[in-house]
Amino acid sequence: MYDQIIIRYGEIALKGKNQKEFVDLLRNRVKQKVSHFTGVEINMTFDRMYIKLNGNDHEEVIPKLQEVFGIHSMSLALKTEHDIEAMKDGALRAVKDAGGDAPRTFKVTSKRPYKNFPISSQELNQIIGAHILKNTENITVDVHNPDTEVRVEVKRNGTFISCNHFEGAGGLPISRNNRVMLMLSGGIDSPVAGYLTMKRGVKIEMVHFHSPPFTSERSRQKVEDLAKILTKFGGDLLLHVVHFTEVQKAIQSNIPSNYSMTIMRRMMMRITERLAEKNEALGIATGESLGQVASQTLHSMNTINEVTNYPIIRPLIAMDKVEIMKIAHKIGTYDVSIRPYEDCCTVFLPDAPKTRPKRKNAQKFEQSLDIESLIEEAISKTETVTLREKELINKGFEDLF
Amino acid sequence: MIYLDNSATTKPYPEVLDTFRKVAESHFANPSSIHGKGSEAERLLLQARSIVADLLHVHSKEIVFTSGGTEGNNLAIKGTAFQHQSRGKHLITTAVEHASTLESFKQLEDIGFEVTYLPVDAAGRISMEDLRKEVRKDTILVSMIHVNNEIGTIQPIEEAGEYLRNFPKAVFHVDHVQGLSKVPLNFKKAKVDLCTMSAHKVHGLKGSGILYVRSGVKLFPLFTGGEQEGTVRAGTENVPGVVAMAKALRVVLEKSKSGIKQLRHLQETARKELCEIDGILINTPEQNSAPHILNFSVPRIKPEVLIHTLEEEGIYISTKSACSSKAQGGSRILEAAGYGPERSEHALRVSFSFENRQDDIERLVEALEEVLPKLKSVMG
Numbered sequence: 001m002y003d004q005i006i007i008r009y010g011e012i013a014l015k016g017k018n019q020k021e022f023v024d025l026l027r028n029r030v031k032q033k034v035s036h037f038t039g040v041e042i043n044m045t046f047d048r049m050y051i052k053l054n055g056n057d058h059e060e061v062i063p064k065l066q067e068v069f070g071i072h073s074m075s076l077a078l079k080t081e082h083d084i085e086a087m088k089d090g091a092l093r094a095v096k097d098a099g100g101d102a103p104r105t106f107k108v109t110s111k112r113p114y115k116n117f118p119i120s121s122q123e124l125n126q127i128i129g130a131h132i133l134k135n136t137e138n139i140t141v142d143v144h145n146p147d148t149e150v151r152v153e154v155k156r157n158g159t160f161i162s163c164n165h166f167e168g169a170g171g172l173p174i175s176r177n178n179r180v181m182l183m184l185s186g187g188i189d190s191p192v193a194g195y196l197t198m199k200r201g202v203k204i205e206m207v208h209f210h211s212p213p214f215t216s217e218r219s220r221q222k223v224e225d226l227a228k229i230l231t232k233f234g235g236d237l238l239l240h241v242v243h244f245t246e247v248q249k250a251i252q253s254n255i256p257s258n259y260s261m262t263i264m265r266r267m268m269m270r271i272t273e274r275l276a277e278k279n280e281a282l283g284i285a286t287g288e289s290l291g292q293v294a295s296q297t298l299h300s301m302n303t304i305n306e307v308t309n310y311p312i313i314r315p316l317i318a319m320d321k322v323e324i325m326k327i328a329h330k331i332g333t334y335d336v337s338i339r340p341y342e343d344c345c346t347v348f349l350p351d352a353p354k355t356r357p358k359r360k361n362a363q364k365f366e367q368s369l370d371i372e373s374l375i376e377e378a379i380s381k382t383e384t385v386t387l388r389e390k391e392l393i394n395k396g397f398e399d400l401f
Numbered sequence: 402m403i404y405l406d407n408s409a410t411t412k413p414y415p416e417v418l419d420t421f422r423k424v425a426e427s428h429f430a431n432p433s434s435i436h437g438k439g440s441e442a443e444r445l446l447l448q449a450r451s452i453v454a455d456l457l458h459v460h461s462k463e464i465v466f467t468s469g470g471t472e473g474n475n476l477a478i479k480g481t482a483f484q485h486q487s488r489g490k491h492l493i494t495t496a497v498e499h500a501s502t503l504e505s506f507k508q509l510e511d512i513g514f515e516v517t518y519l520p521v522d523a524a525g526r527i528s529m530e531d532l533r534k535e536v537r538k539d540t541i542l543v544s545m546i547h548v549n550n551e552i553g554t555i556q557p558i559e560e561a562g563e564y565l566r567n568f569p570k571a572v573f574h575v576d577h578v579q580g581l582s583k584v585p586l587n588f589k590k591a592k593v594d595l596c597t598m599s600a601h602k603v604h605g606l607k608g609s610g611i612l613y614v615r616s617g618v619k620l621f622p623l624f625t626g627g628e629q630e631g632t633v634r635a636g637t638e639n640v641p642g643v644v645a646m647a648k649a650l651r652v653v654l655e656k657s658k659s660g661i662k663q664l665r666h667l668q669e670t671a672r673k674e675l676c677e678i679d680g681i682l683i684n685t686p687e688q689n690s691a692p693h694i695l696n697f698s699v700p701r702i703k704p705e706v707l708i709h710t711l712e713e714e715g716i717y718i719s720t721k722s723a724c725s726s727k728a729q730g731g732s733r734i735l736e737a738a739g740y741g742p743e744r745s746e747h748a749l750r751v752s753f754s755f756e757n758r759q760d761d762i763e764r765l766v767e768a769l770e771e772v773l774p775k776l777k778s779v780m781g
Contacts, residue, residue, distance in 0.1 A: 059590075060458075218440045225447075335462060392455070394448050400420050401452055401648055 010072025
């Protein structure tokens with residue numbers, strides 16, 4: 001019975017002069033998201049977007065829109081004429097739809113920006129509330145803590161009645177101009193960091209370090225699968241798979257084992273920075289959470305961070321593991337992240353990595369490495385894969401499904 | 402050939418066979434093997450799982466690949482009973498289930514479970530009132546067929562699911578083998594916990610099936626061994642069968658978009674024309690029945706003889722369910738619906754697929770019009 005979805009913008013509404021740019025980005029993204037539902041129409045006013053369903057099932061459309069950054073909340077709505085009888089009837093249907101005849105409380109909240117309509121919002125609340133009370137059983141009014149809130153908005157282009165509200169993903173619509181390299185390991189944290197980075201309107205490109213034969217094809221596939229999940233939120237994404245074997249071998253044979261992890265991280269950071277420069281990205285995002293493992297102590301960060309002056313975005317820095325896991329579940333990366341394949345960080349993990357490495361020592365040990373040529377070799381063997389949001393089937397299997 | 406026995410099994414689509422052959426030939430490795438070939442097979446399996454999950458609007462984790470409908474029903478029913486027997490030993494099902502469900506419950510009765518079989522009305526449908534009456538505190542499972550395989554009756558799955566929400570200890574299983582692609586069922590909306598499906602009823606291959614297991618629902622495995630299928634169902638995965646099933650499901654669900662209407666049209670034509678033939682009584686209810694099954698009785702004529710006579714004309718139909726066709730006696734389903742022996746022992750079933758056309762119905766009707774009087778004069 002609902003014929004539209006009302007989309008509210010949240011933060012974009014506060015953007016002043018730049019608002020139009022944000023709204024355009026959002027509109028394009030919404031358009032991509034609903035493109036496979038035939039007949040769906042998008043209309044805009046200055047503070048809202050309206051999705052006309054034209055027969056499509058809102059239960060299929062809403063989850064898609066919940067993956068779009070920049071949407072604060074959504075409501076299912078039905079549009080009626082500026083006619084009190086039609087409004088009464090619509091509100092009653094909306095209440096029934098929201099919970100059948102189950103006992104509960106409700107309230108009506110009317111707004112009337114379109115002042116040519118003769119009935120005030122106060123009066124509307126009463127008239128519509130009374131109509132609902134008269135025509136239902138087990139439903140009572142509670143204006144403070146209602147189970148169901150019926151919103152009636154009398155706007156110039158019609159009256160919108162809604163009572164099912166859905167939270168959006170929040171954040172800002174993603175702009176290609178804000179690009180950041182995300183270091184993606186295959187664990188639980190880095191995809192979540194990618195999600196949260198994108199949430200702030202940033203387009204990510206992902207960097208993964210692959211060390212065959214020490215890390216397997218399965219672990220690379222796992223990373224591609226994670227990257228693929230992130231396309232739900234970010235659209236088509238690039239994944240740079242860095243051939244890291246030579247670097248790891250050099251570290252293993254030249255660096256004392258308690259510093260190998262620190263130096264490895266410094267090398268990764270350098271390579272990522274180089275890729276950022278090459279691809280015109282302006283920062284680096286990681287899944288680091290302060291104190292979680294040896295490489296993420298404050299000492300480690302201090303030592304590792306020394307090799308770059310690019311901004312490092314660490315959305316998880318203050319989060320506990322359980323909070324991170326909760327988001328991983330929500331965005332659907334958790335089940336892939338826990339596939340038990342080794343990645344380049346675990347395969348050479350020393351028994352006792354230094355938790356308080358020093359910049360001075362790291363610099364000293366690195367003198368035995370030919371850093372520049374290692375970086376260049378790794379970069380030259382980097383493979384870039386495009387993950388497409390709308391691509392359902394893995395490459396190579398297209399003709400099988 | 403006019404094949405009208407699609408409820409027994411369907412003809413595999415050519416592209417499904419293609420997929421099966423390619424996978425069996427090129428991706429034969431064990432998905433659990435460490436090497437690259439194993440990893441490739443595992444990826445195929447993952448891909449198939451995610452496609453199937455997407456098509457069914459559920460999560461990949463909620464898909465368990467089985468060997469087919471019989472295994473799915475056995476695993477859902479016994480797996481639930483064994484898992485939760487300490488919570489209660491009362492189980493509910495209906496009087497019109499498929500043999501694999503019925504026999505699972507009989508077995509459970511033999512080892513001490515109590516089973517309530519809900520009666521059905523003349524249309525073969527249970528009443529919600531009966532269900533409400535029978536669910537108790539110690540009920541741990543309610544199992545129901547969505548679309549009856551013999552007469553096509555649709556059970557009130559959504560209402561049942563809604564009501565069972567009040568009994569969080571009662572697991573709700575639906576046998577959706579006949580309904581898949583022909584009678585849409587939204588598992589989430591209907592609050593279904595477990596749902597059985599089979600590949601060969603939707604133009605896939607025998608030996609593959611799906612059990613939907615809602616996230617959070619636990620089953621006692623019937624096969625133990627390796628860690629395949631989340632340890633619910635051990636055994637090396639049937640990769641070609643599974644991939645072929647994903648393909649079949651994709652194709653069949655695409656066809657069903659316009660195909661369901663077409664099936665309904667075929668069924669209506671068949672119903673109208675068969676009604677007019679002297680001596681034919683239609684058993685499939687007009688309301689709330691699947692579009693692809695039409696069951697009718699021809700009293701006094703032995704169904705086997707009629708089947709073989711039609712076969713000579715190149716038309717293939719069936720008696721009752723294929724899985725019960727060798728058992729003696731009348732249709733258990735029609736008996737449960739209150740029909741006497743004359744009608745239940747002489748029941749026949751025609752069942753369509755999206756491949757059938759109006760012509761097929763015309764041919765069937767013509768053939769029946771021609772052979773029935775002859776058979777009657779011999780047998781009647």
